[in-house]
Amino acid sequence: xEKSINAKKIALTVSVVTIIANFTxxxxxxxxxxxxxxxxxxxxxxxSASDVASTVIVIIGISISSRPDDKDHQYGHERLxxxxxxxxAVLLFITGIGVGYNGISTLIKNNxxxxxxxxxxxxxxxxxxxxxxxxxxWYTYSYGKKINSLSLKADAWHHRSDAISSVGALLGIGxxxxxxxxxxxxxxSLLICLLIIKVAFxxxxxxxxxxxxxxxxKEKEEEIKNVIxxxxxxxxxxxxxxxxxxxxxxxxxxxxxxxxxxxxxxxKIAEEAHxxxxxxxxxxxxxxxxxxxxxxxxxxxxxxxxxxKSHITE
Numbered sequence: 001x002e003k004s005i006n007a008k009k010i011a012l013t014v015s016v017v018t019i020i021a022n023f024t025x026x027x028x029x030x031x032x033x034x035x036x037x038x039x040x041x042x043x044x045x046x047x048s049a050s051d052v053a054s055t056v057i058v059i060i061g062i063s064i065s066s067r068p069d070d071k072d073h074q075y076g077h078e079r080l081x082x083x084x085x086x087x088x089a090v091l092l093f094i095t096g097i098g099v100g101y102n103g104i105s106t107l108i109k110n111n112x113x114x115x116x117x118x119x120x121x122x123x124x125x126x127x128x129x130x131x132x133x134x135x136x137x138w139y140t141y142s143y144g145k146k147i148n149s150l151s152l153k154a155d156a157w158h159h160r161s162d163a164i165s166s167v168g169a170l171l172g173i174g175x176x177x178x179x180x181x182x183x184x185x186x187x188x189s190l191l192i193c194l195l196i197i198k199v200a201f202x203x204x205x206x207x208x209x210x211x212x213x214x215x216x217x218k219e220k221e222e223e224i225k226n227v228i229x230x231x232x233x234x235x236x237x238x239x240x241x242x243x244x245x246x247x248x249x250x251x252x253x254x255x256x257x258x259x260x261x262x263x264x265x266x267x268k269i270a271e272e273a274h275x276x277x278x279x280x281x282x283x284x285x286x287x288x289x290x291x292x293x294x295x296x297x298x299x300x301x302x303x304x305x306x307x308x309k310s311h312i313t314e
Contacts, residue, residue, distance in 0.1 A: 028125060117177070
């Protein structure tokens, strides 16, 4: 409970800092795009504006998902953070389509010659944007990793996509100024559009994977298996299933123990396995352990032998 409260405080603090920085950057880039005659910079400003809206969604998602278990939600609310990530992905996708529409229209009509040339102020704005957004990426991602928040990590990649889109704006504006044609500026706005859509798809896919109880990576399952085999009395791991529930992990395992153990001895082994699994990773919220009987002949073939004969019935 205390960890959940601390994680929520960290997430909310990061989100507030993000909103302030994004809002300031949005206004700065929008003014630079308007007065600097750059469609790429205006597109980039729209991207930053979507960051403000997405961070608000992140705050809502984290606030709801960090609520403790209750009578109607006995497995917690963690999955609601995935819902907020899906909303964020949809918002990003719509933003990307909006950013690309004007550029495509201009290219199709072939009237980009009528566009004004971008000015130096828009080039300077793109350099500042790259530095600020890359810093925000590392700031948000480090805390997202620390508290294992899908929404914060998704928001961090949103910052990274904004930084990369600013690189595209920088190249487009620079190309337009160097070659004295605004077409490069328009093409840059289209590349920014594609980048935003790609990031939206990645966030959407990761959130959907966790919504449908995707299993942990094989490396993680091997790590859990080794923890179980390290429990005295466990002969085999007959079955191991994991599922991601929001940012939490649930584990179901069947272990093999000597068949002539007393019920209390078998329970003790299962309980120890249960506790060791949950202690091995703070993101493992709960695990279920079932004990299967193992015949003596199979027991003798194993390298790990349960030797405490005081618990064995005749």
